[in-house]
Amino acid sequence: MTGFTREQLGWTPWLEPLAADELTDEHREALVDRARAASPYFRLLARDPRILHARTVTDNDIFHNADGGLPRAERELAATATSRRNGCVFCASVHARFAAHHSRRPGDVQRLLDEGVHAWQDDRWRAIIDASAALTATPGELTVGHLAALRAAGLDDLEISDVINAAAFFNWANRLMLSLGEPVKEEDR
């Protein structure tokens, strides 16, 4: 098993995905992006196509809706912090790459992976990571203090709601990836 990394990892399922030739039109529609038929993760989730489709469109709007709000880099930062806190190595690897690419701050993202959510960050990233980690706790630990820190760092309410959506969504995504299979190093596949 690999540690937290920004390298490209594979993921291998513990249950049998649908075979590519078993996919009906309903399954293909549920994948949203047809290229996902190549992914064992999405072909496994296609066993319940209605929830897969709704999950995927929710995901896309939270991370890709460009109508104002939090920059993509910081939505990905919230996803990475959540994945790091829950312990989803695969999710953290994907979204750390996105966060590093969009922010052009690979060193700060790598420190989050290496040392965890308490690693040093500047005030704005500190506030986003702290809010994401607090929302990831069960029971929830998000307080008005976290919201005040986000506002002090310059976030408006739409941007704060993007942090909430991104961190909440990764509490969904992490539990799917962790419960149904495991990451593998690409060279081991």
Place this chain on the structure above:
Amino acid sequence: MTLDIPDSASTSGAAGTADVIDLLAGITPGSSLDRLRHRRPGAREHAQRSFDALFAPDAETEVTLVERNAIAAFVTGLHRDAPAAGFYAERLAGLAPGLSAAVRAEVEAGAATGPYGVYPPGVAAPGESAEGPRYRTGDPGALGARLTAAFEHAHLLVFRPREASREALDALRRAGWSSTGIVTLSQLVAFLSFQVRVAAGLRLLGAAA
């Protein structure tokens, strides 16, 4: 009732009558939070469609409605989020009143603070691994074999998802869960983990405005 309920919700049965996140977060039409949610219309609509897919399913072949609502009452009870826990407890009481007391007892027995769990060797610094309770149901007789296995798996996913394993899925299989049923169960626990957090976060944002 908000104005942006998708038409498809009305075709998905009794569950698709109102936006559940709005209900749990106390969001009213025209409020500032309502306007914020309108800025992410795809997320808002499809979070609700996710609820409909899980709680007004096309078929109960793999996971029954009673099982879905019992698991939801347990998962939201473990989150100790009063609006969500009350919402799903009420649904369960309507569908299977005989199960309510047993589920309440399991919520109490399963109380914990997460995420915790031990990482596989080499994944994180040894100091990051944190032992915590590995819940077993207190009254398997009251829940039956399938729900007993589902509750133990749900507790694992809620509090120590990093400890999820192939063996945990084997335990579900032995209790009669199929591969497709396990996918739906994972989606159910994972979706509720999202729904509770969005609603709690927005509720706090509304209160702090």
